[in-house]
Amino acid sequence: MDTIYWILIAAAFVIGFIGLVFPVIPSVLFIFGGILLYGFLLTFEPFNWVFWVIQILLVVLLFMADYVANMIGVKKYGGSRAAIWGSTIGILIGPFVIPGFGILIGPFIGAIIAEVIIHRTNLGTAVKIGVGSLIGFISSVFAKALIQLFMVGYFLFVVLL
Template identity: 60%
Template sequence: MNQMELIYWSIIILLFIVAFVGLVYPIVPSVLFLLAGFLLYGVFFNFHPFQWYFWLIQGLFIVLLFVADYIANMIGIKKYGGSKAGIWGSTIGIIVGPFVIPFLGILIGPFIGAIGAELIFNKRNFTESIKIGFGSVIGFISSVITKTIIQILMIVYFFILVM
């Protein structure tokens, strides 16, 4: 492998790593970094391995990533008695939390968001709201695990085709 190929591979792998960072920091668009890695491989090396079925399968994985995210959050909140307000509060908390409280905000944000939404919009008592907030954290963690598996599958499929 020559020096330029090493630089190209370093860029592609860096994009894949950033995609995994996006799993815990939702402000980072994981899917775009994965797609950028795939496209840069084509630009740097060759698009030949990427037939139409590659893009179709990756597109299905992308849809699965979005569906998994929403469903895991919804199930986590609904299982603990939450409502649509709790889901929205949790979603807002996931986005805002890391900015307000770096690192821990990714877990505290959805927890507080779900609690706040249930208290304000559904007039739940504090104990019920805390239970729903806990469900939002469980949903978020489940979502991260599921999306990690999906992204690993996307990258493995990519490497199977290009190696």
């Protein structure tokens, strides 16, 4: 039975990492869910208060990483709050409209459309802001991947040692 439990825990972690490229999947919830699955299916014994504090802080950091990285990327290139929202909407819609490349094109186009329509920004400047949005998104994916790897690695360290 333990093998089936570990397969379920591993599946939760894998889905969490898939969520890095498909933002509709709440990756942080699957990573944390995998940890909780271990506790409910096997045991909570190896998890002390330090473990939970670290994991919860990392969950909060993951929630913030998307917004902060996107905001920094857009703001650095002169974008407005509208571009941040346009980029966020593009991240969510892009993969469904343009399968495969929508995850990259979505935030870029979303930021451009928001800047041009809402702030009447010229197209050249809007494209520059779109690039900033794309850089912010890619940065957030790398940051979240590192945080998630640390969460899973720390979990495995605590459980297996």
